[in-house]
Amino acid sequence: MKVLVTGGAGFIGSHVVAALLARRDEVTVLDRVPVSPAAGVYGVVGDVRDAAAVEEALDGAEAVVHLAALGGVRESLTRGADYEAVNVGGTRVLLETLRRRGHGRVVFASSSSVYGPYVGGPCAEDRPLGPPASPYAGSKRAAELVGRAAWADHGLPFTALRFFTVYGPRQRPSMAIARFVRLALQGEPLPLYGDGSTARDYTWVADIVRAVLVAVERPQGYQVINVGRGAPVTLSELVGALGRVLGAAPRVAYLPEQPGDVPITHADIRRARERLGWEPTVDLEEGLRRYVAWVRADSR
Numbered sequence: 001m002k003v004l005v006t007g008g009a010g011f012i013g014s015h016v017v018a019a020l021l022a023r024r025d026e027v028t029v030l031d032r033v034p035v036s037p038a039a040g041v042y043g044v045v046g047d048v049r050d051a052a053a054v055e056e057a058l059d060g061a062e063a064v065v066h067l068a069a070l071g072g073v074r075e076s077l078t079r080g081a082d083y084e085a086v087n088v089g090g091t092r093v094l095l096e097t098l099r100r101r102g103h104g105r106v107v108f109a110s111s112s113s114v115y116g117p118y119v120g121g122p123c124a125e126d127r128p129l130g131p132p133a134s135p136y137a138g139s140k141r142a143a144e145l146v147g148r149a150a151w152a153d154h155g156l157p158f159t160a161l162r163f164f165t166v167y168g169p170r171q172r173p174s175m176a177i178a179r180f181v182r183l184a185l186q187g188e189p190l191p192l193y194g195d196g197s198t199a200r201d202y203t204w205v206a207d208i209v210r211a212v213l214v215a216v217e218r219p220q221g222y223q224v225i226n227v228g229r230g231a232p233v234t235l236s237e238l239v240g241a242l243g244r245v246l247g248a249a250p251r252v253a254y255l256p257e258q259p260g261d262v263p264i265t266h267a268d269i270r271r272a273r274e275r276l277g278w279e280p281t282v283d284l285e286e287g288l289r290r291y292v293a294w295v296r297a298d299s300r
Contacts (some may be wrong), residue, residue, distance in 0.1 A: 002026040002214065005062040006048050006094065007068035009033040011171045012109065012163075012205060016065055017041065019209045028055035030068065048090035054097045058104070063216045066094060067109045072174060073134040082133035087139035088146060095150040095158075105157040105219040107212055109146055111281055112164040112201065112228065112265040114136035122268035125162070125224045134260035139169040148222050157219035161211060164267045166229025167287065168205030169294040176235075177202065177288070180242055180250070189251040196236035197253070199264040201228040204282035205288075214276040227279045228267025238284070245288045 003020055008029030008107040010066045020027050021040050028042045029035045030053060035043040047067040048055025058064070070076070077082045091108070098104040114137055115123045116130025132138035147158035180190045211227045232242070238267040243249040272278045282290070 001062050001216075002028070004028045004030060004058050004064045006030045006064065006066050006090075007109075008065075009035045010067060011168075012166060012208060013065075013067045014170055015168070015205050015209045016067065016212055019213055022063050023213070025285070026060075028057050028061060030054065047086075049086065049093050051093050051097060054094055058097060058101060061104065062105060063219075063236045064094065064098070065109075065212055065288065066091065067214065068108055069109065069139075070135070073113060073136050075174075076136035076139070077260050078133050083135045083139045084142070087136075087290055088142045091143040091146050091298075095146060095156060096182065098156055099150065099154045104250070105216070106147065106150075106159070107215045108143065108147055108158060108160045109159065110160040110162045111140045113262070114141040114144065114160055114162060115262075115265070117262045119263070120194060122230060122266040124268040125226055125271055133262050136260075144224065150184065151222035153300070157217045158222050159219065161215060162226045162228075163208055163265075164201035164203050164226065164265050166203050166205050166208050166293060169298075172207070176200070176238070177291065179289075180238070181292055184242055184246055184250040185292075185295065187251075189253040190239060191255050192235050192239070192252050193261065194235075194254050195255040196239070196252075197234055198261060199232035199234045199266070200238075201230065201232045201265045201267050202238070202284055202287070203228050203280060204287040207280045210270060211271065211276055211278045214278055220275065223275065225271050225275060226267040226269055227272055227278070228265070228269060229283075230267050230269045231282055231283075232264055232266045241285050242288055245285060245292055264287060268271075270291045
């Protein structure tokens, strides 16, 4: 199969590209950053909002893994217009180009942030969505709706995978686990916003990639599927787990809560089991061990 990966030079994208190559798919990457030359990869340097670049990248593609986006809740608070332009506008350009070509299928990287602040157990996909807590969350929800319209109006298969706090090698340095590991290895205190009770459903990147690859193979009209561990961990528990992996408890600096943060993310993953046959396989401590080992090897 020939697959276009938008944002294929990024964190999750680079892992998706490697997995596609491992199963001998042909891969095209559309990214503003050039990709390293590799057998089977054709790179198009361009912006997902550029119709000409998208048209070139789609040449021959049977499926699209759409990961190109601006990421980060806190970063979006002062750049709302940019997030709307890239995350929503770029999705619209991609889908319109696919419509003109008359074929294709899309697996879209959505986010647990679309649920907004909530309480009361794991979030199922049919749960009513709260108001977005950040421009990032709003942009991901809007992009899902653009995909829904593409299916309703033109029959374009569109699967939105709502990722829950992905972590692993090459993740953004500003993400919590990346920051915590780096600071702990340097003997610096870890910044905890709030009282440490906020919780996230941390999901190892290889588990995310497995769900993406299955979704590429199983287009089912328009669908939304949670992809997470289904086991939220508080910030305090995360620090404790990191201490056990490192063999020493990290120091902590408590800071005020940050705008845009939600109290908890917790995935109901029954739909992923039913429609994708997918289960998470890596628990938090094992993931932290792997990530710490990667950081240490990468810093040599």
